[in-house]
Amino acid sequence: MEPFPEIPMLSYDVLVIGGGPAGMAAAVRARELGLKVLLLDENDYLGGILPQCIHPGFGLHYFREELTGPEFAARLAKKLIELGVEYRTSARVLEIKNYSDLEKVVIFTSPSGVYQVWTKAVIYAAGARERHAFEIGIVGDRVSGIYTAGEAQTLMDIYGILPGKEIVIVGSGDVGLIMARRFALEGAKVKAVVELMPYPGGLARNVMILKDFNIPLYLGHKVVEVRGKGRVQRVKVVKVDENLNEVPGSEFWIEADTLVISAGLVPAVKNLKKIGVEIDPATGGPVVNDRLETSVPGIFVAGNSLVINDLVDYVAEQGELAAEGAKEFIDNGGIESRKWVKVEKGSNVRLVVPHYLSGERDVYLYLRVAKPMEDVELGIPEIGKRLKLPVVKPAEMIRVKLKAEEIQNADGKLTVEVVKA
Amino acid sequence: MTTYRFTCIVCPLGCAIEVDVEDGKVLEVKGHTCPRGKEWAVQEVTNPKRVVMSVVPVEGGALPTVSVKTAEPVPKEKIPELMQFLAGIKVKAPVKIGDVVAEWEGIKIVATRGA
Ligand SMILES: Cc1cc2nc3c(=O)[nH]c(=O)nc-3n(C[C@H](O)[C@H](O)[C@H](O)COP(=O)(O)OP(=O)(O)OC[C@H]3O[C@@H](n4cnc5c(N)ncnc54)[C@H](O)[C@@H]3O)c2cc1C
Numbered sequence: 001m002e003p004f005p006e007i008p009m010l011s012y013d014v015l016v017i018g019g020g021p022a023g024m025a026a027a028v029r030a031r032e033l034g035l036k037v038l039l040l041d042e043n044d045y046l047g048g049i050l051p052q053c054i055h056p057g058f059g060l061h062y063f064r065e066e067l068t069g070p071e072f073a074a075r076l077a078k079k080l081i082e083l084g085v086e087y088r089t090s091a092r093v094l095e096i097k098n099y100s101d102l103e104k105v106v107i108f109t110s111p112s113g114v115y116q117v118w119t120k121a122v123i124y125a126a127g128a129r130e131r132h133a134f135e136i137g138i139v140g141d142r143v144s145g146i147y148t149a150g151e152a153q154t155l156m157d158i159y160g161i162l163p164g165k166e167i168v169i170v171g172s173g174d175v176g177l178i179m180a181r182r183f184a185l186e187g188a189k190v191k192a193v194v195e196l197m198p199y200p201g202g203l204a205r206n207v208m209i210l211k212d213f214n215i216p217l218y219l220g221h222k223v224v225e226v227r228g229k230g231r232v233q234r235v236k237v238v239k240v241d242e243n244l245n246e247v248p249g250s251e252f253w254i255e256a257d258t259l260v261i262s263a264g265l266v267p268a269v270k271n272l273k274k275i276g277v278e279i280d281p282a283t284g285g286p287v288v289n290d291r292l293e294t295s296v297p298g299i300f301v302a303g304n305s306l307v308i309n310d311l312v313d314y315v316a317e318q319g320e321l322a323a324e325g326a327k328e329f330i331d332n333g334g335i336e337s338r339k340w341v342k343v344e345k346g347s348n349v350r351l352v353v354p355h356y357l358s359g360e361r362d363v364y365l366y367l368r369v370a371k372p373m374e375d376v377e378l379g380i381p382e383i384g385k386r387l388k389l390p391v392v393k394p395a396e397m398i399r400v401k402l403k404a405e406e407i408q409n410a411d412g413k414l415t416v417e418v419v420k421a
Numbered sequence: 422m423t424t425y426r427f428t429c430i431v432c433p434l435g436c437a438i439e440v441d442v443e444d445g446k447v448l449e450v451k452g453h454t455c456p457r458g459k460e461w462a463v464q465e466v467t468n469p470k471r472v473v474m475s476v477v478p479v480e481g482g483a484l485p486t487v488s489v490k491t492a493e494p495v496p497k498e499k500i501p502e503l504m505q506f507l508a509g510i511k512v513k514a515p516v517k518i519g520d521v522v523a524e525w526e527g528i529k530i531v532a533t534r535g536a
Contacts, residue, residue, distance in 0.1 A: 054475070056490065071533050158485070160486040185473070391434065
């Protein structure tokens, strides 16, 4: 199919989809490398989810300073504007069309109309979506007062509206814990944080929040049902055994007017699936090489669309890497490698990106373990690499650097494992 | 004697620290691997402090609120009082990131978002 003649056409080297930290860092880097770049975001402001994350904890690596989310976003936005990067907000990408390696068309809507963009490369940085109540098997009445954490956070920290007074939070990851603090600070009563796993999902510094506000944490429990007339009135909680099966007779009810679901994020990759990008079931994001290029040449991915990150610093780093990939792709008409080394998951490794390494450049591997462990070694037996780690937790992404020379020694594949030291 | 146990949050190591306290005096700190951890743990039992963040309504801005934080950590037990104070504040656009929008008991309240 040809582009639509009746739709105005723009032309760029690189189109960046998403104006969060991944997209902004990518656009900045692409511009620094001399590319003609356009960034699009469907929100009416830049920053992605950062402007609503008003707590500190951002940027320790990237800016060597502890910032809040809005401050981190503002720093990147300032760079973007100073460099004269073209961007549009309220601009929603509907579709990507892949005509050939260096010919792609992206269609977007905006208040001034629909546009199509000819571009050589796309950097996809559309972030993630939140898992909702149905996805985690909660049944019951269809009532108001059920929010995802992101919705509740937007209401509170962008629009200044407290979503409820008596709150139950599902999920003890960082997002759930940070939301617990925001509700408590704003005068709502957090009646419980309910966590399926036998251990908390968030960083230690965030688990401490619960103690600060005397919020009960139910580990190894799940919310299964919501009841109410018009609005949430009570939620049913059940204990689970080590196989996560419900323990009969263990259920109890908690009175609450609001249920907040913070049950994890999933990379938002709908537009990529439509053009046949290969997805890794472990990350939920695309399979990529060491330039963060997906299985469709010229389509790069960074940030939470690639893998769910807990640190914005890694997100920005991935954005820059994708931009460097786009530059190389455009200059050489493709990302070439004499051989690709496949990265495989060994013992206690739940996910690892990137999936293919060329051995021609140093890379960072980002990985997560499946289970918490102490006194471990991260190993890659094929190249004799060993790295001692005092503690590993699923909540904390591990980042390891591999030198090009190390990768070259590998024959076809590298297995990353986390084992007792 | 009371023993307080916590997971240190100074760095990702997450040491399990124990602090023995008697009559408000710290007797012993165990389990830390560095001096920063020890210092943090002692402060955590004697005078815990937190940086506090919130949003306040803004008139005439692009968004209805502007986010703020305290310029320094606030003693934990005074946080509800501070939140009461913040609930009474309103600001007018334009606000620049870093602007001091109010002051409470000598502590500056700083805007973390523009409006
Ligand atoms: C509650 C919470 C607390 C956190 N706390 C911390 C912390 O303390 N420290 C830390 O380092 N990190 C923290 N993080 C993690 C960090 O904020 C994220 O990893 C990071 O912001 C992800 O960036 P991103 O650019 O990939 O995605 P996002 O920030 O989600 O940006 C994606 C953007 O893409 C846009 N978009 C999506 N689809 C389209 C489309 N079709 N067309 C146009 N635009 C589109 C969206 O509007 C959005 O603006 C936290 C995250 C959350 C949710």
